[in-house]
Amino acid sequence: MLVTLTSTAPSASDLSHLLRKHPDRAQAFSLSVGTAHVFYPEVSDDRCTVALLLEIDPVGLVRDKRLRGGDSAALSRYVNDRPYASSSMVAVALGQVFRTAMTGRSESFPVLAAAPLPLEITVAAVPARGRDTEGLATRLFEPLGWQVEETPIPLDPQFPEWGDSPYVDLVLRGNVRLSNALRHLYVLLPALDDAKHYWVSDDEVGKLLRAGEGWLPDHPERDVITRRYLAHQRSLVAEATELLSAESHVRALDDEPGAADAERGGQEEAQSRPAPLAPQRAEAVLTALRDVGARSVADVGCGEGALLTRLLADPAFSTIVGTDVSASVLTRAERALDLREASDRKRERIRLVQSSVTYQDDRLAGLDAIVLMEVIEHVDEERLPALESSIFDAAAPGAVVVTTPNADFNGLFDTLPAGVFRHADHRFEWTRAEFAAWADAVAARHAYSVEYRTVGDVDRDLGSPTQLALFRKGTAR
Numbered sequence: 001m002l003v004t005l006t007s008t009a010p011s012a013s014d015l016s017h018l019l020r021k022h023p024d025r026a027q028a029f030s031l032s033v034g035t036a037h038v039f040y041p042e043v044s045d046d047r048c049t050v051a052l053l054l055e056i057d058p059v060g061l062v063r064d065k066r067l068r069g070g071d072s073a074a075l076s077r078y079v080n081d082r083p084y085a086s087s088s089m090v091a092v093a094l095g096q097v098f099r100t101a102m103t104g105r106s107e108s109f110p111v112l113a114a115a116p117l118p119l120e121i122t123v124a125a126v127p128a129r130g131r132d133t134e135g136l137a138t139r140l141f142e143p144l145g146w147q148v149e150e151t152p153i154p155l156d157p158q159f160p161e162w163g164d165s166p167y168v169d170l171v172l173r174g175n176v177r178l179s180n181a182l183r184h185l186y187v188l189l190p191a192l193d194d195a196k197h198y199w200v201s202d203d204e205v206g207k208l209l210r211a212g213e214g215w216l217p218d219h220p221e222r223d224v225i226t227r228r229y230l231a232h233q234r235s236l237v238a239e240a241t242e243l244l245s246a247e248s249h250v251r252a253l254d255d256e257p258g259a260a261d262a263e264r265g266g267q268e269e270a271q272s273r274p275a276p277l278a279p280q281r282a283e284a285v286l287t288a289l290r291d292v293g294a295r296s297v298a299d300v301g302c303g304e305g306a307l308l309t310r311l312l313a314d315p316a317f318s319t320i321v322g323t324d325v326s327a328s329v330l331t332r333a334e335r336a337l338d339l340r341e342a343s344d345r346k347r348e349r350i351r352l353v354q355s356s357v358t359y360q361d362d363r364l365a366g367l368d369a370i371v372l373m374e375v376i377e378h379v380d381e382e383r384l385p386a387l388e389s390s391i392f393d394a395a396a397p398g399a400v401v402v403t404t405p406n407a408d409f410n411g412l413f414d415t416l417p418a419g420v421f422r423h424a425d426h427r428f429e430w431t432r433a434e435f436a437a438w439a440d441a442v443a444a445r446h447a448y449s450v451e452y453r454t455v456g457d458v459d460r461d462l463g464s465p466t467q468l469a470l471f472r473k474g475t476a477r
Contacts, residue, residue: 001054001086003094004041005181006120012048016040017109018178019050019101029097036093054093085125085167088190095186102186103313104179116175121185123170125153127193137170139221140188146174183211191228204230205240206338210309214279217244243304243332277456281466282307284455285373285401288470290316292399294369298323300357300391301375305333312337312350321364323355330354358386364395372402377426392446400448400471402439403455407431408462432463439469448473
């Protein structure tokens with residue numbers, strides 16, 4: 001099975017740095033399904049192509065106890081398309097060989113890793129079997145910004161009357177981040193295959209949520225992808241659908257206030273923006289943490305772990321604590337982070353604890369930083385002194401990062417009625433002056449300095465949609 005990925009970006013050969021695979025030599029990687037060979041058919045500043053050739057070990061597959069369908073006498077275990085089709089095995093190979101590139105990390109080329117690239121991807125002999133498969137590859141990839149060519153492969157070119165096989169040669173073209181392109185393949189190739197080569201367990205839900213972060217919750221074929229990726233396991237599909245629906249709803253509340261208000265009356269409403277606000281907010285928090293040199297961090301009110309995922313992806317954060325008042329939410333965060341199957345080193349870096357932001361918790365004491373990202377507006381104003389005491393007095397970290405909606409900016413939401421909050425659970429939404437008055441007073445009472453930053457597009461008169469306060473202990477402003 002062959003997959004090629006071509007970049008035509010300026011200095012196209014920098015693709016090799018993002019993939020962390022040297023272009024001057026062929027490399028082989030021993031995997032559970034066989035051997036993956038990585039090589040570069042062409043390398044120049046104008047065009048760079050990397051190829052992954054997966055050589056399947058059919059005997060090893062038969063012997064693998066994880067193979068779905070445990071009947072060793074079944075003919076399908078010996079006679080099948082596994083060694084010849086770009087199936088779920090290719091997704092496994094991509095995930096293992098290009099693991100770092102899939103996370104979007106690059107110490108040497110961080111700007112390039114974060115930018116869309118002009119890419120062309122070819123995948124040979126992709127299965128497109130099962131119900132509702134006509135044009136399925138196009139339906140799955142096109143909403144993600146790809147131009148799709150799927151060429152049916154005939155059963156036998158010498159006998160065209162036999163018709164086409166259930167396989168297509170696939171070509172994708174688009175301006176897409178490399179990490180996103182790899183995650184698209186990682187999820188959608190098994191969905192096209194609809195016949196995973198291993199037993200689907202509970203861990204697959206977490207893998208699907210992580211790889212689908214940012215694009216799967218709102219994909220028009222989300223339900224088809226979820227069913228096929230999870231091999232139609234009803235309990236897993238139901239769990240994944242619930243989590244993806246919740247994430248999609250949160251994204252709607254954060255980034256499309258009008259749609260949410262029409263649905264729930266009084267929640268956030270929609271306004272088009274160049275980029276979703278939620279990831280901008282998370283990146284602003286990470287920037288603040290890096291600016292203060294934090295290594296031990298607590299995300300208080302962590303929810304299902306969106307910020308924790310980003311913290312874990314950066315080795316600079318050696319100690320990470322996630323807290324939430326809801327035990328069920330923490331359980332979902334554990335699954336999303338795949339902590340049950342994580343390495344010992346990863347589990348040593350992170351703890352999930354049930355805790356309330358308004359009560360003292362000694363487990364938060366002595367950290368470099370505490371994050372309250374979109375938390376304070378969910379606390380009754382009369383309980384804010386308790387929050388202040390638990391965070392700034394009892395825990396007393398070196399830095400505190402607080403983000404909250406900017407009520408001044410609400411006037412730019414055309415469909416948000418005056419006086420209506422962006423979210424039904426918000427107890428208040430502060431203007432910039434109100435937020436500064438609270439933050440300045442807190443800083444003065446607890447010997448912190450405070451710096452204010454914007455998050456999202458900035459209006460000259462009304463500021464940014466989210467406001468951020470960075471508290472530093474015992475330093476001048």
